[in-house]
Amino acid sequence: MALLEIRNIVRRFGDFTAVDGVSMDIEAGEFFTLLGPSGCGKTTLLRMIAGFDSPQSGEMLLDGRDLASIAPEKRPIHTVFQSYALFPHMTVAENIAFPLRMRKMGKAEIGEKVRQSLEDVRLADRGGRYPGELSGGQRQRVALARALVNRPRLLLLDEPLAALDMKLREQMQLELINLQKEVGITFIYVTHDQTEALALSHRIAVMNGGKVEQLDEPSKIYDSPKNRFVADFIGTCNLIDAEVSVVGEEKMVLQIGGLGEVAAKNPGTTCGAKGILALRPEKVRIAAQLVPGSDENHFKGRVHDFLYMGDVTVYIVEVGEGVHIEALLPNSAAGRPRILAVGDPVEISWRYDAGTFLDG
Amino acid sequence: MAKNFGKWLISGPPVLYLIVFFVIPTCIMVLASFRYAGEYGGLAPVLLRDASGAHLNLTLESYQEFFSDFIYSWLFIKTLIYALVTTFFCLLMAYPLALLIARSASKYRDLLVLLVILPFWSNFLIRIYAWMILLGPQSAFSAALNGFLGIFGVGPVRLLFTPFAVVLCLIYVQLPFMVLPLYANLEKHDPALLDAAQDLGANGWQRFWRVTFPLSLPGIYAGIALVFVPVLGIFAVPDILGGTRGIMIGNLIKQEFLEARDWPFGSALSIMLTIGAMIIVGGAALFAGRRRKGDV
Incomplete structure (x- = not known):
């Protein structure tokens, strides 16, 4: 009891x-x-x-x-x-x-x-x-x-x-x-x-x-x-509108307007379901050039804006048509905040199971 | 320099006002209490000139007179008792009233406070005369009271021109002066303190005695000072309602100045009253100050 x-x-x-x-x-x-x-x-x-x-x-x-x-x-x-x-x-x-x-x-x-x-x-x-x-x-x-x-x-x-x-x-x-x-x-x-x-x-x-x-x-x-x-209230989170296009056993494919296809974990949803992809900024890798792993989504974009927070820098990356994704970069190395400037081309990637698909 | 100038500009006028209309008159009165009365009232000259030159014309006669006859001291004691009884009943009635107003919905509070001070809108003397009618032998109130007492074979009692009438009216006149400081204090209490007390196991009575009451002590002290001190010097109420038995020290002082025209003795009585009030209030404030150390 x-x-x-x-x-x-x-x-x-x-x-x-x-x-x-x-x-x-x-x-x-x-x-x-x-x-x-x-x-x-x-x-x-x-x-x-x-x-x-x-x-x-x-x-x-x-x-x-x-x-x-x-x-x-x-x-x-x-x-x-x-x-x-x-x-x-x-x-x-x-x-x-x-x-x-x-x-x-x-x-x-x-x-x-x-x-x-x-x-x-x-x-x-x-x-x-x-x-x-x-x-x-x-x-x-x-x-x-x-x-x-x-x-x-x-x-x-x-x-x-x-x-x-x-x-x-x-x-x-x-x-x-x-x-x-x-x-x-x-x-x-x-x-x-x-x-x-x-x-x-x-x-x-x-x-x-x-x-x-x-x-x-x-x-x-x-x-x-x-x-x-x-997702929105706890911490910061990328909330991206998405639609389920292909459903596999463990994975599925989401269709995101302006960005294209994104692999995600299947939470048990059905094909055609609409919702959002919730993705934490610290789970998004960001660098001028990236070698993506096999389980990763990989996109090229440009630095739209950034916020220098001291311990980390928050980058807002524009990928595709009007889609903005926030990514965190720890400032553990000296001179880090100056590596990427506004307008620089960057690459981002995240594991398919880093984000959560939320219905509705 | 400029900073000091600004300070004096603001505090100067009230200080000057108090010096001219309070400090200087008090000094004049202290001096007057040591002078001789003039032949036709007023005061005899301070300096007397004769063949051997000018010398001071001062005396302790007024104070000797005060202490030579116990009737004056008795009048002081009686006034003190009236003031204490008045203050006690004012506190007894004002506290629940102030608490009620402080705990009522905020939209009604201003209205309730307004009702408390409403009597001030009519003339002080008129209100006392109203009591004269109310307590008079022909009044419905007297008739009802005596009718009630008659059931038990008591009475009839006379209300007007008695100490009872004086104290009753004093309570009526002074009640708002007790309600207002109490309300001002109680209204500021943090309601979370009562929640905390209840949360920690205090029932309603304990919440009052251990939290509300001790926190309201500054308001109680302020109310006592505002009720007690003015009553000591009051003369209009006993003049109108007291008859010969209800006389207070204020009446005697007024008589000495206006009727007996013995200014030195009237001044001496005033000085004694001021000293007495200072000792009582000062002692109470000292006591209160020790108790209030914890207030922040």
């Missing part, structure tokens, strides 16, 4: 359906992420699990018990809020002691747990400070310590790193992974940042318009997006 079973949850606000029949199982010990653009329903779903909001229909079972029958303050579920929501009038130690005091725990035991908890988040010398005297990263760690101190069954994190700058965010991501491993508590993490979701999660549910578009491991989500939305 899964730790949290979510069955057909629907939540409407007037005419707007925020969560539209979502079902999922979240396993014990999992780092589970709800990923999607703002307004996709991920935060609403999180608030319903916490108990700040109730679904119009559907049910949520925690350890087999219906959550609807448990008041929010009684649920063994704690939340780390986007704004941290630390109590400004309490010291760091008092903040962390709060959930323990609500459970009427003895003073000595509270003191011991708070001390241990402060050590765990490396804030042992900050117990007497007020939240306003801490940096963003420290506040974040206090919020985590407070939510974890009485070991909930489930920890909900609502975009907890959104307010931090990039350097700190990366550091906190590593800390979160380690912390989750250490405490072994199930995390449900909400974010709109796809790199964060890919880096942190065991599984990701990509949400859009109140529905789950795809629920899978990060590598599956990235490599085998199920539909156009997922």
Whole structure:
């Protein structure tokens, strides 16, 4: 039995359906992420699990018990809020002691747990400070310590790193992974940042318009997006309109307007099906001259434009009639960005199974 | 240089205003409290000239008079009690009201605040006279109250010209001054804090006592200061509704200046009242300051 079973949850606000029949199982010990653009329903779903909001229909079972029958303050579920929501009038130690005091725990035991908890988040010398005297990263760690101190069954994190700058965010991501491993508590993490979701999660549910578009491991989500939305939302992706012209056992041939025939993996589609070819830029090889392998598609084109990103350069290559394909070139060799200029003739290639054909 | 000039240009006028209309008059009043009364009211000259030359004509007489008769101290204590009772009931009624307004839908909030300050649109004295009618022996309110008390064989009671009438009207007059700072404070509370408290296991009562109430202390202190201090010096309400029993220190000061024409004694009473208010409010602020260290 899964730790949290979510069955057909629907939540409407007037005419707007925020969560539209979502079902999922979240396993014990999992780092589970709800990923999607703002307004996709991920935060609403999180608030319903916490108990700040109730679904119009559907049910949520925690350890087999219906959550609807448990008041929010009684649920063994704690939340780390986007704004941290630390109590400004309490010291760091008092903040962390709060959930323990609500459970009427003895003073000595509270003191011991708070001390241990402060050590765990490396804030042992900050117990007497007020939240306003801490940096963003420290506040974040206090919020985590407070939510974890009485070991909930489930920890909900609502975009907890959104307010931090990039350097700190990366550091906190590593800390979160380690912390989750250490405490072994199930995390449900909400974010709109796809790199964060890919880096942190065991599984990701990509949400859009109140529905789950795809629920899978990060590598599956990235490599085998199920539909156009997922392919487009996660990372960058070449999305090229295509039509299936020949279907083989494992391979098939796609007809792409302005480009011609392209070999691709057969996902089990039929001849004449229309859809898109989703192709990640880093899977496209690019060079002035290429010797294509036997399993590769190979095209000649011209550099239409390029973006120098520091670690990599993104080339937009025009192949055929008005077809643009993005390709990545790592800048690992000195002088790389100047190898290809706008207008230069280039060759690109990719393995037939590098891209994914998506119906519709 | 230019930067300083700009600073003075902005803060200069209000500073000047306060010096001319507050600091200087206060100094004049302090001096007046040490002077002799003139023969026909007003003040006797500060400098007396006689054969041996000019010498200062100052005295501690007014302060001696204040401490020589307990009736003055008693009036101070009584005024203090009225102010405390008024402040207490204002707080008791204003807090739920302010909380209600702060938690209501944002589109209604401005309207509700407007309703709270609506009484200010009619004249202060007229509102007090309205209470005179309301509490008078012929009023429907008095009749209903006495009818009710009559059931238990009590009464009839007289409402007008009693300390009760004074305090009741003081609460009415001062209530908005408690509601507004409380509302201004409560309205700013981050609702996520209450969510967090509930999430961490606090029930409704605990959420109030551990989060809302401690965070609203600055608003409470501001409200207390705005209600308590003006009541100490008020004289119009007891003048109209208090009769002889409801008199407060403000009435005595007014009498000394306007009727007894003993300006030095009136000044001494004013100075004593100012010092008393400063000690109470200053002490409370010090106490509050220690409590508020954590606010950011």
